[in-house]
Amino acid sequence: MARPIARVLTLLELLQSGSTRTVTELADRLDVDERTVRRYVGHLVDLDVPVESVRGRYGGYRLAPGYRMPPLMLSDDEALAVLLGLVAGRRAGLATDTASETAAAKIRRVLPDRLRGRLDAVLASLAFTDRPGEAVAPESAVLLAIADAVNHHRPISIRYTAADGRRSERTLHPHGVVAHAGRWYVTATDLTAGEDRTFRLDRVNGARTLPGSFEPPAGLDPAMRVLTGLATAPYQHEVTLRIQGTAEQIHTRLPAGVAIVQELPAPSGGAPETEHWSRVELRVDRLDWLPAVLASLDLPFVIERPDELRDLVEALAERLTKSARRRCETE
The missing domain is CATH 2.30.30 (SH3 type barrels.)
Structure with a gap:
């Protein structure tokens, strides 16, 4: 159970967001009753923190506009979460190298030596299995x-x-x-x-x-709209397949940003789930990577178009067959 002083500091952090927080919301976040929230607010006011009371249906508490508080010390978990978030954002291309590095440097300067040394050890020993993303963060x-x-x-x-x-x-x-x-x-x-x-x-x-x-x-899903837009953007080749599998299975190798998957109705007679087929549409600039991806799905498929893809799949099958026989002959 957190000590009262820790809850008062947490209340202060919540009010720093700049928006009005209802008493009910604050009570839920602090795991106390509403009367205790009001008492904590009183503690902040006694410390000359300008907490304002907002009346009305959506009323609650907020900090006075323009008030700037001195930085609060981060706990070990908070400091690690912030620094790892900066590293991950930079590697994913969601933030520029300069902004991430300067922000991390500012955070490290206000940390005690003990915590700064431990975090440096984490960052120095951290390795990634994927390559850094291209930095294309917006202004x-x-x-x-x-x-x-x-x-x-x-x-x-x-x-x-x-x-x-x-x-x-x-x-x-x-x-x-x-x-x-x-x-x-x-x-x-x-x-x-x-x-x-x-x-x-x-x-x-x-x-x-x-x-x-x-x-x-109403009902708009911006993320799905982006994925659909990427999958339907004009490219050199339009590919249509029928794959025996569900959308979830197919998206493990052909993500929503690449392929549009429409599960087809099961044929009359109650076909078993293993015979479920889906229609898959892709638009790509190159076809040479698709045969290996289709092979990795390990699901039956039918190529509707283009014929060039069928030729590439057959060529890959021939190479794999020759390689398999070559290994067998040398044993």
């Missing part, structure tokens, strides 16, 4: 402006540079910000083009909030 001002517009349903104007270098200014109703495979995206209704679009944030050169508001579509 902070762009990300913050778009996220605020998403949260408050405000239209925005962006300056955008397309993949082919064309520049344009667009008015959007932004629906969500999505991080995928080391890149940031915003899904939105593009009022300039009159259609729903997905934009890469690292290609946005500026964003400003416009007057007014909008009502976002």
Whole structure:
């Protein structure tokens, strides 16, 4: 059970978010009753921390606008979580090297020597099995402006540079910000083009909030929209397959950002689950990697198009057969 002083400090951390916290929410977070929350708030006020009481249906407590508190010391777990998060974000390409390194340096400077030494030991001994992602983090001002517009349903104007270098200014109703495979995206209704679009944030050169508001579509899943958009983007080859397996099985090798999987209805007569088939559609620039992926699925499949893929699969099967026989003959 946390000591009262620890709970008071936790209350202070919660109020630093800048938003109003209800008494019920604070009681749940601190694992105390509402009367105790009010007593803790009194302790903060006695320490000259300007906690304001907000009345009304959505009332509660908040810190006075403009108040800046001195930095609080991090616990061992908090410091490790923050530093590892910075390392992971930099490797995933979700933050720039400079921002991550300077933030980590500032955190390390305020840590006691004992904790700083232990964290340095963790970082020095840490190894990764994957390669660092490409750093394509968006400008902070762009990300913050778009996220605020998403949260408050405000239209925005962006300056955008397309993949082919064309520049344009667009008015959007932004629906969500999505991080995928080391890149940031915003899904939105593009009022300039009159259609729903997905934009890469690292290609946005500026964003400003416009007057007014909008009502976002009901039931929208921004992450799924990004994945579907990536899977249906125009590429050199359009591939259609039928694979005997479920969407979950197929996505283990062909993720949603690469392939659209539609499970087909089972034939009449109650076919067993092992005979479940799915239709798979991909758009790719190259076909040479697909035969090995299909082989790794270890599921029966039928190639509907293109014929070139069928030839590549047959060539891979021949090479594997020759290799298997060669090993057998040398034994």
